[in-house]
Amino acid sequence: MMYLDVISPFEIMLYSLIVVLFLVTGFLNLQDLKKMRQDNWTRQDSIALMLRTIFYAFLLNFLVTLMIAAGLLLLTALRNPASLQQVLQLTFTTLEVSLCMLLVTGVTYGLAKWRDWYDLVDEEY
Numbered sequence: 001m002m003y004l005d006v007i008s009p010f011e012i013m014l015y016s017l018i019v020v021l022f023l024v025t026g027f028l029n030l031q032d033l034k035k036m037r038q039d040n041w042t043r044q045d046s047i048a049l050m051l052r053t054i055f056y057a058f059l060l061n062f063l064v065t066l067m068i069a070a071g072l073l074l075l076t077a078l079r080n081p082a083s084l085q086q087v088l089q090l091t092f093t094t095l096e097v098s099l100c101m102l103l104v105t106g107v108t109y110g111l112a113k114w115r116d117w118y119d120l121v122d123e124e125y
Contacts, residue, residue, distance in 0.1 A: 026053030048117035
């Protein structure tokens with residue numbers, strides 16, 4: 001349960017909702033591309049497409065978390081500047097978790113792009 005001390009249930013719901021929506025979209029896109037490019041499509045192309053989808057999901061998660069943290073800090077600064085230090089620690093922890101997930105998926109996505117996994121995925125038909 002240590003993980004739940006770091007990340008709030010609201011954040012878990014936010015991450016889950018965005019990632020699930022992106023995964024459903026990626027899966028549907030994967031099915032369409034498999035049908036369009038039957039003879040050339042490989043498992044590597046499927047993995048590459050899902051990596052891209054997950055990267056964009058965590059990018060959106062980070063941006064939403066950043067906006068929520070900025071709004072929370074602004075509200076706290078305007079209403080009760082004395083408690084700003086306490087809220088600042090909570091928002092930085094939230095941003096650190098979100099940024100770490102974004103960096104891990106970003107590095108993985110970048111390596112796959114560098115290895116030219118996206119040639120068939122990005123090909124115009």
